[in-house]
Amino acid sequence: MNSIRSRLSVFLLLAAMLTALGTGVVTYRQTLAENEELFDYQLRQIALSLRNQGLVVNSYADSNDETLEVVVQIWTVSGTMLYLSNPGDPIFDRATIGFTDVNANNRRWRVFSLAARDRIIQVAQPLELRRDLAATAALRGLAPLLAFAPLMALLIWWLVGSSLSPLKRLATEVGQRDARILDEVSVAGLPDEIxxxxxxxxxxxxxxxxxxxxxxxxxxxxxxxxxxxxxxxxxxxxxxxxxxxxxxxxxxxxxxxxxxxxxxxxxxxxxxxAQTAPNDTVAQLESTDLSELVRQSIADVFSLAQTRRITLEANAPEHLQLSIDPARIRILVRNLLDNAIRYGRDDGSVHVQLSNDHDRVLLVIEDDGPGIDAHDRERIFDRFYRGPAQQQSGSGLGLSIVKNIVEQHGARIELEPSRLGGLKVTIFFAHRTSESDFRK
CATH class of the missing domain: 1.10.287 (Helix Hairpins)
Structure with a gap:
């Protein structure tokens, strides 16, 4: 049963029926108790009404109906029977003043005994009769609820369907869309849960x-x-x-x-x-020796630096563990070094510095090339943008790729003039040693 409507309808109907059953049990017990009190009151009133009646010696009621609800016996103080409402009923041979339960003739009786002047009046009623009457009264009270059960089931089915109709509308609206229609879905009229x-x-x-x-x-x-x-x-x-x-x-x-x-x-x-484009998959972080990765990146561009007789200088600790995506950070460092070499002076130098500043790690790459004008430093991260003063050939993608990788790592990049005369690129990594630290 995968339908939410069917599941909710069945569960709500079961809950309603269990509630009705519990209500019936409580109602039965309350009705039984109330009827017990009412029947006791009736027995007492009957006995009180007979205390001032005249004496009837050896008198019996004409009726021999065993279904009589009440049996009356009147005795003298000496034990002589004065009145018996039904000869077929047992004669109680003892009397306990007040209410008592007595077994007689395989039946359980509720008896009220009253001493009045020279007589003992006993009024009795079968307990099963009292309970049958209480059960009948309780069932009469539950009958309307049982009669309305089918109507309740239909009402629950309709209410659940009506409540879930926004989901159907939402599914229809989303199902009609394609890759060209990516506008937001309206939340008007939707339940708070959806x-x-x-x-x-x-x-x-x-x-x-x-x-x-x-x-x-x-x-x-x-x-x-x-x-x-x-x-x-x-x-x-x-x-x-x-x-x-x-x-x-x-x-x-x-x-x-x-x-x-x-x-x-x-x-x-x-x-x-394309691989490092924004909104792509998140970086696959793992604890990596960033110092070793920087050394590998320098080795990647060493032959290019030799063609222009550029000296590569590195200042980094022997080991520096950081939670990064090693493949993407290697691309980042290689692109920064490639740019520094391409736009640096022949016979010049490129300086790489890696440092650990307590809560952050700094990667700094400087060259002695023409640098980037202040008004171009924001646009330089756009794809295929190359400054008007640039004479070297290039794709205009290097710094765009770097910016994407920096953002994927939650880092920060700054461009400023270098002490060597060219461009200084500084990347600030938060000092994290695990992927869980990155996600906090």
């Missing part, structure tokens, strides 16, 4: 809408950026085919290699940018 679910759904829709918008913009930008290097490659192939001599062919071939390298670098950066 509103948090719809708010969470709206939050997801907002993130999906932003992710799809970023994806479309990324694809459009990537297509635009790829068009130029591919066109250049095509022209260089044509120049190679038309080269008149070996020297011209060698020059055209060298330029073709450079074009292929630029296109390869751009495609690699595009792939990395």
């Amino acid at each position: 509103a948090p679910l719809v708010q969470a759904l709206n939050s997801l829709l907002i993130r999906l809408k932003r992710a799809f918008a970023n994806q479309r913009a990324f694809v459009a930008d990537a297509a635009h950026e790829l068009r130029s290097p591919l066109t250049a490659l095509k022209l260089q192939l044509q120049l190679l085919a038309r080269a008149p001599d070996d020297a011209a062919k060698a020059d055209a071939l060298a330029k073709l290699h450079e074009g292929v390298d630029r296109a390869t670098h751009l495609i690699e950066q595009l792939l990395v940018a």
Whole structure:
């Protein structure tokens, strides 16, 4: 039974019937007690009404009906029977003044005895008769509830269905949407219990809408950026085919290699940018030796630095454990080093410093290149943006990738002039040694 409506209807009906059963038990007990009091009162009143009656010697009632509700016996003080309402009923041979329960003739009797002048008056009633009358009265009280049980079941079914109708409307509204319709779902008229679910759904829709918008913009930008290097490659192939001599062919071939390298670098950066795009999966954090990771990243770009005779200097502790995504942080460090080398001076230097400042870890990379103007420092993180003063070839994706990875780690990045004359990039990591610390 997976239907919420069926489940609620059955459970509510069972609860109502259990309540009715409990009410019936309580009503039965209360009715029985009240009838016991009422029957005792009747027995006492009958006995009191007979205390002033005249003497009837050896008189018996004409009726021999065994279903009589009350049996009356009157005795003299000496033990002579004066009156017996039904000869078929047992004669109580003793009298206890007041109320008492007596067994006679395989039946249990409720007896009231009264001493009045020279006689003893006994009025008795079968206990099972009293209880049957009480049960009948209780059942009469429960009869309307039992009669209305089917109506109650239908009412519960309708009420549950009416209460769940907003869910059906919500399912219909969401089911009619596709990837192009990611507007928020209206919470108007929804119960308070469903509103948090719809708010969470709206939050997801907002993130999906932003992710799809970023994806479309990324694809459009990537297509635009790829068009130029591919066109250049095509022209260089044509120049190679038309080269008149070996020297011209060698020059055209060298330029073709450079074009292929630029296109390869751009495609690699595009792939990395797609993997580290905002709203993507969260970083897979694990305790990592950040010092070792920085050394590996320096080794990755060492050959590029040698081509420009740039010195790479590193100042880092031997070991520094930090909860990070090692693959993405390696991409981050490699991109920062690649930018510093590409835009630094020939025969210059790039300085890397890693330090542990109690509650945070600082990664600082400085170069001696042209730096970035203050008004360009915010835009430099946009995809495919390159400052107007930049002369080196590049994809314009490096710092965008860095910014995405920084945000995924809950870190912070700052750009400022370097003491070497170029750009100083500082990344502030919160000092966490485990993934649980990151999530706090």
